Every structure is written in C-alpha cells, then in structure tokens.
Amino acid sequence: DQQVxxxxxxxxxxxxxxxxxxxxxxxxxxxxxxxxxxxxAEGPTFLISISSIKDKNEDGRFTVFLNKSAKHLSLHIVPSxxxxxxxxxxxxxGTGNQFYFGTGTSLTVIP
Amino acid sequence: SQTxxxxxxxxxxPVGSPLSLECTVEGTSNPNLYWYRQxxxxxxxxxxxxxxxGQISSEVPQNLSASRPxxxxxxxxxxxxxxxxxxxxxxAWSVKxxxxxxGQGTRLTVV
Numbered sequence: 001d002q003q004v005x006x007x008x009x010x011x012x013x014x015x016x017x018x019x020x021x022x023x024x025x026x027x028x029x030x031x032x033x034x035x036x037x038x039x040x041a042e043g044p045t046f047l048i049s050i051s052s053i054k055d056k057n058e059d060g061r062f063t064v065f066l067n068k069s070a071k072h073l074s075l076h077i078v079p080s081x082x083x084x085x086x087x088x089x090x091x092x093x094g095t096g097n098q099f100y101f102g103t104g105t106s107l108t109v110i111p
Numbered sequence: 112s113q114t115x116x117x118x119x120x121x122x123x124x125p126v127g128s129p130l131s132l133e134c135t136v137e138g139t140s141n142p143n144l145y146w147y148r149q150x151x152x153x154x155x156x157x158x159x160x161x162x163x164x165g166q167i168s169s170e171v172p173q174n175l176s177a178s179r180p181x182x183x184x185x186x187x188x189x190x191x192x193x194x195x196x197x198x199x200x201x202x203a204w205s206v207k208x209x210x211x212x213x214g215q216g217t218r219l220t221v222v
Contacts, residue, residue, distance in 0.1 A: 002154075006154075032209070034211075042215055042216065043117075043201050044155070044201070049209075049210060097143050097160055097168075097205075098145075098160055098170070099145070099157070100157070101147070101155035101156075101157075102154055104154050104155075
C-alpha cells in the first residue's frame with residue numbers, strides 16, 4: 001500500500017522556468033514532509049522539509065507548499081537550472097520512526 | 112559533523128550466495144537507522160529500521176534480514192540471494208524522524 005504517491009514519473013522544463021513537482025499522501029497522521037534529490041548511483045540528498053503546522057517553506061530557489069485538507073504537497077523550483085535535473089522524491093513521516101517515500105519524479109531541465 | 116559510510120559501492124553475487132552489506136554512522140549517538148531498496152524504475156522501499164541496538168523492525172517480508180550489533184552499525188544480510196534481490200540498497204540515519212540522511216548506496220546485481 002503506497003501511502004505517498006508521485007503520479008508524474010517524469011517532467012521536462014525549460015531552463016529559467018518554474019518546475020512544479022507534486023506529491024499526494026493518504027495517511028492523515030503524517031506530520032512532517034520532505035523532498036529529496038537523487039542522482040543516478042548516489043544516495044538521495046535532503047532538499048527541503050515542511051511541518052504540518054505550516055503551509056509553506058522557502059529556501060532559496062526551492063519552495064514547498066502543503067495543503068493538508070487535500071493531503072497534497074508540491075515542490076516549486078524557480079528558476080529551474082540544468083543542474084536541477086535529477087529524480088525527486090517526496091517523503092513523509094509521522095509519530096513512528098519510518099519515512100515513507102514516493103516513487104519519484106524524474107526532472108529534466110532543458111538548456 | 113555526522114557522516115554515514117556504506118560499503119561496498121557495487122557488488123555482483125551469484126544466486127544462492129550470502130550477502131552482507133554494512134553501514135556505519137559517525138558523529139551522532141543513538142540514531143534511528145534504516146535500510147531502503149530502490150528497484151529498477153521504482154521508488155524507495157523501506158526494508159528495515161532500528162531505533163536501538165538489537166531492535167529491528169521489518170517492513171516487508173523477504174529474503175533479507177538486518178542486525179544492529181552496535182549503536183552506529185547496521186548490517187543487511189541474506190543467507191541465499193535471489194535474482195529478485197537485485198537493486199540499489201541505501202542505508203540512512205535520522206534523529207527523532209526529522210530529516211533522514213543517506214549513504215551513497217550499494218548497487219547489488221544478483222546473477
């Protein structure tokens with residue numbers, strides 16, 4: 001049972017434009033959400049997170065939005081750069097010790 | 112600062128052979144430790160997590176086992192590998208289920 005879902009396996013965006021990556025979750029007990037970036041044959045690296053008490057968190061070019069009523073979060077990258085091309089995973093955690101990951105979205109930023 | 116070491120980086124093993132992947136964390140005490148697997152074209156699947164020495168929780172029944180003989184050491188094992196065990200294995204640590212930090216991963220190919 002996939003509790004965290006990323007329904008878009010891939011996304012292509014022109015350099016300088018906005019990239020929007022989406023994520024949905026089913027478990028209302030999740031209270032912390034994270035985005036990771038992964039290059040091939042490497043471990044994921046942490047990008048940005050948001051607590052369920054907030055609806056927005058911004059860090060430079062990266063902004064995460066959380067809509068708790070819709071159980072939806074999104075990652076905005078503005079402006080997109082070719083170095084942003086990677087697989088992006090969203091993840092969620094709750095009162096337990098586990099992190100649940102989505103299946104990833106492969107972002108390609110076209111120069 | 113905290114660091115995580117995972118080895119080997121790549122491994123080719125025949126079907127039926129044993130497996131031992133090791134992960135160690137430095138710079139923190141009593142971390143939560145995790146083993147994830149990324150199969151080809153799929154997301155990150157949580158295999159095991161541990162909140163302390165000798166405490167292992169299994170998320171998915173399978174051909175693998177995990178052990179935590181020391182506070183900052185996490186080992187993934189198998190007595191007899193299957194073809195379906197091929198994948199990219201990732202070790203991670205966290206404190207109190209905030210951000211999880213990943214190792215560089217092990218590419219396992221079972222032939």
